[in-house]
Amino acid sequence: MAKLFLVRHGQSLWNLENRFTGWHDIDITELGIEEAKRAGMILKDEKIDIAFTSALIRAQHTLTVILSEIGKPDIPVIIDKALNERSYGSLEGLNKAETAQKYGDEQVHIWRRSYDVIPPGGESLKDTYNRVIPYFENKVAPLLKKGENILIVTHGNSLRSLIMYLEHLSPEEILEREIATGVPITYIFDESFHASRKVG
Incomplete structure (x- = not known):
C-alpha cells in the first residue's frame, strides 16, 4: 500500500x-x-x-529542511508551478486586516473563503x-x-484542493x-486506489 504525505510549508514572513x-x-x-524540522521528525521513520x-x-525551503531532518537529502524532487498557492492577484502583499477595513469584512471573507469567487486579478x-x-x-x-511513497510540500489552498479530491x-x-x-497529513492507498486518512 502506497502512502502520500502532505505538508503545508512552514510559517512564511507574510504569514507572520x-x-x-x-x-x-x-x-x-x-x-x-x-x-519544518518538526515535520521531518514526524516523517523520520517513513519510507519516501x-x-x-x-x-x-x-515550499522548497520547507522541503529541504524536512529532507535534511530525515537524513535523505538526495530523494528526487520535482518542482512545478502547478502546485503553487492560489493567486490572490492585486490583493497580494496587502495586510488582511487593512484590506477588510477598506473593502469590508464580508467581502474579504468571500474572497478568502468561497469556492468559486475570484479576488481581483487572482484565482x-x-x-x-x-x-x-x-x-x-x-x-x-x-x-x-x-x-x-510520495511527499508533497506545498501551500494551504493547493492542499485544500488535494484534500477535497x-x-x-x-x-x-x-x-x-x-x-x-x-x-504532515498522511493518506494510505489500498489496491483499488482508495485513499484513507491516517489519524494520529
Missing part, C-alpha cells in the same frame, strides 16, 4: 505579517524552519521515494483545484499506483478545513 501571499515568493521564518513541491521558495479555489488535480492525476497518482468533500466542507503549517 498577516498579508495575502499567493504567488509572491516569500521565504519562511525561523519559526517556519522549526516547523520521491518529493514534489511548488515553484515558490517557502478562486475552484481555479486552483482545476490546476492542481490534473497535475496530481497525471504526475503523482501513477507513482502511487506503482507503490511509491482525496476525501470527496463538497466545496462547503473543504472551506471549513484548516491546514496547519508544518504538520
